[in-house]
Amino acid sequence: MICFNRPDENRLMPFANPFMPMENVVEPNAIEIHDLWFSYEAQTVLEDVNLAIRRNEFLAVIGPNGGGKTTLIRLILGILRPERGVIRVFGEAPEKTARHMGYVPQNTHLNKEFPISVLDVTLMGRLGRVGRAWRYSPKDKGMAEKALDRVGMLSYRDTPINNLSGGQRQRVFIARALVTEPDILFMDEPTASVDTEWQANIYTLLKELNETVTIVVVSHDISVLSSHVKSVACVNRTVFYHDSTEITMEMLEKMYQCPVELIAHGLPHRVLGKHK
């Protein structure tokens, strides 16, 4: 039986990071990137990127389309290999740590006819924590159900995933990332097609998770992000890191390379300096 709205029981506790001994508190950074270069064919996408992301950071990655946001995430996850430079995740190569990362990819274009249930999709998030052989354990299924509950999709557990709306499917992919018990959670436009109510719920959930999990979110929706994130990275061929949520006009104009008009909605705290 799944209990609703009991935060203590529903909380997904992340594993202790297996790559670092407990006493070693010297390494404060979850992710370190030095002199990273990457290009597709002849097209340079990222150049001379240097970035350090602390543990328990809640980082927003913003920037124009084609600026390299998704590429940067995929490099940190080890899906792509850097052309030059070094990426360290908890001091290890990305390929070694990837299976303990949570990842919500951007608009997943998957086989529309594929017969798979919501629960089976969610269980994929357990693959990095279980052995290769045979089936998932009841414990894995229990965890998948809890994660589905947290994104409000538990009642759809046996529904074929292709019967869901885009926003519902997106919530299932978020649940799939949560069951990984991630050390770092990467989300690429996680709430793009999710309705407003669930967008707010998901950001509240992320804020809770952030007490123990480092979170990196790619989003265009600066206004929503601003009330949650602790720092901002602007990506446009290279990366500018800002250790606050104050986004200045200079920053945005540098990033988007054209004057940007931003409208601040009545938010808990102000994102932008006064616009003259």
Next chain:
Amino acid sequence: MKDEKGCGMSIFHYEFMQNALLAGLLASIACGIIGTLVVVNRIVFISGGIAHAAYGGIGLAFFLGFAPLLGVVGFAVAISVVMALVSLKNKERADTIIGMLWAVGMAIGILLIDLTPGHRLDLMSYLFGSILAVPRSDLLIMAILNLAIISIVGFFYKDFLAMSYDDEFAALMGVPTRSLYITLLVMIAFCVVIIIRMIGLILIIAFFTIAPYIAERRSRSLSSMMIFSILYNFIFTALGLWCSYMFNLTSGAAIIMVAAIFFFLSLLFRRLPRAERKGGAGA
């Protein structure tokens, strides 16, 4: 002892017919499982390449004088590994290279048979199948390969499922997707060996794809899609065999035509469930 006037069911009392049915069952199981994976992974073209290139193995076996089925096993497995590596390495141009291997494999087979003195008659049975002439020894090889396929897919089921649905995420979670992909293509080669006697190289693709395609729409999971595919394949085989005997037709082609008829019927009836659902909501 032919049943002259009856429904023709007595044909299944003959030993060669029982062998044929057994071969059909083995092929249905293998192709139901692997065909499902072929369809959801969209590797029908590669499967066709493996099946046709396997002809090179027949030529090689005739030329060197060993059992054709062994030649097919070796050649098909080798070519499937090459195709797997090619398509993993260069996704954009993979289809071109696979098309080339497809043709070259067949050409090697034909040339080697040209160079082999003696009987050429038996060859047609590899191109178009001769399920009625399956010897017991072939059944044993088929059964062993079937067992291998069932064990491998059963053991790695959740990994095959994850790879087929979202290979990038599966790889991220540490699933060895490259090895699984190579394994899948080798199992396609096994399947080719199993069904080569039944419907022949030329028609294999239809047997791989029609049943899974019909099953996909009725299935809620990959495993149920496999089970439906096995069931449909066996129905097609039994009906096709019966037709081929009653109307004196080539068995492989008869089986495929039965499958094709079911395929078109399934397209016709596809709209029915939706209409029912509407009616059900009103009632």
